[in-house]
Amino acid sequence: MDNKTQTRAQLTTPAVLIDLAKVERNIRRHQDYANRHGLKLRPHIKTHKLPQIAAMQLRAGAIGVTCQKVSEAEAMVAGTPDIQDVLITYNIVGAEKLDRLAALARKVKLSVVADNKTVVAGLSQRFAAEASPLAVLVECDTGAHRCGVATPDDAAALADVIAHSPGLSFGGLMTYPPPDGAANVQSFMSRAKALIEAKGITVPVITSGGTPSMAKAGDAPVTTEYRAGTYVYNDRSLVARGACGWDDCALTVLATVVSVPADNRAIIDAGSKTLTSDLLGLPDYGHVLGRDDIRIDQLSEEHGRLVSDGPIGLKVGDRIRIVPNHACVVSNLVDQVYVTSADDANAGGTMWDVWPVAARGRIT
C-alpha cells in the first residue's frame, strides 16, 4: 500500500504518529525564546533521532545539534548534509570510539565534553595525530549529581589541562542542571569562567540544557548556548509540569482496543515495548487523548491496561491516541514513525510519509 494514501484508520497499530505542524510550532516557539534571551540553541536529537527534524531545527535558527553517543552523531550526520556542527555531551572512553570520533571530526565541526583527566588524556592521545584539534568542554555538576566536576576550581583545573593537551582545544563549559537550577548554573559558571580567564584562557561557550528548565534559562545570563530535546514533541511529563498543553504534544501513540474484559477495563495493543515503563514521577503510563477519565494503570510488554471508575465505553477495534509520559524513549523503541500534518483525533488524516528512526538504538 502506498503510505502516502493511508489514512490513520488504515495504519497497523501500535504506531507512533508525529504531527509535523505541531513540531514546526514547537521549534518556532523555543527558537524565539532562545533568540529573545540571546541564547544559541543547539537541540538535542535524542528526542526525535530523525535527520529530517534536525534539519527543520537548523533551518529555524539552531546553530548545530547535540548528541549523547558517537553512534548517534554518526547516524545523524549520515542522514542529512544540513548537520555541520555537533556537540557530543559525553565522556568518550575506548580506542574504538575514539577512532570513530576522529573520523567524524573530519566531516563536521565537532566538540565533546570531559569531566576527568583520564578522558582528556584519551582524547589528546588520539587527536594529537589529527590535522585539527578537537574542542573539549568541561562538564560541570551544578546540582544534578550525575557527571561533572564538583567545583568551579575543579573546572578551571581541568580547563587548564585541556588547553595544554596536544590535539585538543578548550571549548568551554557544559552542564545539565537540576530542575529549577538556573541560579546554580549562574553562580557555578560565573565563578568557573572567572577562574579560567584568570589563567589567560578564553571560555568560548557556556552551555546549559533541558526542556523543563528552558523557560528559566534566561535567569542564568552567563549561559551562551542551550541544549533542549523534548520540546520538539513535548510529552505528558511536560504537560504535568505546566510547560505545555495536550495540543502541543506532537508525538502520539496510536493503539487499538483488543479486549474489553470488564465493564471498566480495556486492553490495548501497546505495552511497555511502545510506551516504555518510564513514569517520570507520574502515577501511570500515559494520557488517552480526549479521555481524562481513563488511567493506563498497568503495562506488560505488549498489553496496556486501561481502567476507569465508571463504564469505560470502549469496544474491541476502537482506536485511541496516547500522549506518552516520555517522548524520547518512545522514539528509541520503533523502527519508523508515521508523519502527518492532520491532527484530528479520529479516523481522518492522510499519512504522507513514513520515516525510519535513523538514530534509534544507537547506544555506543
Added chain:
Amino acid sequence: MDNKTQTRAQLTTPAVLIDLAKVERNIRRHQDYANRHGLKLRPHIKTHKLPQIAAMQLRAGAIGVTCQKVSEAEAMVAGTPDIQDVLITYNIVGAEKLDRLAALARKVKLSVVADNKTVVAGLSQRFAAEASPLAVLVECDTGAHRCGVATPDDAAALADVIAHSPGLSFGGLMTYPPPDGAANVQSFMSRAKALIEAKGITVPVITSGGTPSMAKAGDAPVTTEYRAGTYVYNDRSLVARGACGWDDCALTVLATVVSVPADNRAIIDAGSKTLTSDLLGLPDYGHVLGRDDIRIDQLSEEHGRLVSDGPIGLKVGDRIRIVPNHACVVSNLVDQVYVTSADDANAGGTMWDVWPVAARGRIT
C-alpha cells in the same frame, strides 16, 4: 575486526552478552521439569527474540514456540526452519494483521487466542477463505486481570462460538496466571473443561505460563502445556524471587565506567536505553556482578549512576557486568547480542559470534 577473535575487553560498550553454556543449562533444567510433570513446554520467544535460541529449545524437547505479536512470529519463522509450530497468545484485530496471519498459517502449524466474539468473528471471516482452519484457544482470566474471559461459563460459551465458526477450530484454553496462581488455574480450567466437554467439544490443549510460576506448574495438573520465557536467561527479578542464582543469569550488560565524580559515585555508559527503567518491584536498576555493595540508583537514557555507602573503588575505563532487572526488555533494545561460552567476569572470554536480534522491535 573479526568478531570471533574479539575478547570481552575489546568489545565496544554497552554490549549485551549471552552466555550460551548457561542458556543450555537453563533450557535443560526447565525442559526436565516440564517432562517430569507431564507438561509440554512451548517457550515464549519474547525473552531472546533469537531464532538460534528457539532452535536450541526445540532440540531440547520443546513442542513449539509462543509469540505475542504476528510480526514476532514472522521474524522467528523466517529465521529458522526448526520452528514449525507457533502459538500467538494475542487477540488479533485488523485486516492487515489477519492477512499476515493467514500467510503465516500456510507456512507453519499456527494457533492464536481470543477472549471475545469480535476477535473470533474477524478470524473466522478471514480464515473461512483458507484451505485449513485456524486453531483458536480461549484466553481465560485466572486472576491476573489483563485479558481473558472472566468465568468458566464465559469460556465455554466462547469455545462453542469458535467451534461453530467457519474457518476456525477450537484449540483449547489459555491463561497467563497471577503469581502463585496454580490453584486458580486448576479450578478455573477444570470447570471450563467440564462445561465445554458437556457440549460435546474436545479441549485439546490447556496452556498456562510464566517463568516465576513454573516451579508450581505441577500444582495445576489440568494443564497440558506451559509457556515460559525468562527462564532461558533469568534476571535479577527471578533471583529476587529465589527462582535462580546469579550464576544462572545468562544475559548480562557489559558497561564501562566513564566518570567517577565523587568518592562514592560512578557513572557508566549504560542507561535506560540499555537497562530499561523496568523496576519489577526492585528498589533500583540492576545488579553489578561481584559488587553487592553497589546500587544503580538512577538511570538517564545513556547514563547509569552507581552509588555505594563507602568508597566505590572504580576508575574511569573499568568495565563491569550487570544483571538487569528484566532480561526480556533488554533484548528488545539492542540490534545485536554478543554470544560467548566463557563466563568469567573479567576481561577474558573469546567472543565467537554476534547475533542480530531478529525479532527486536516487532510490535505489530
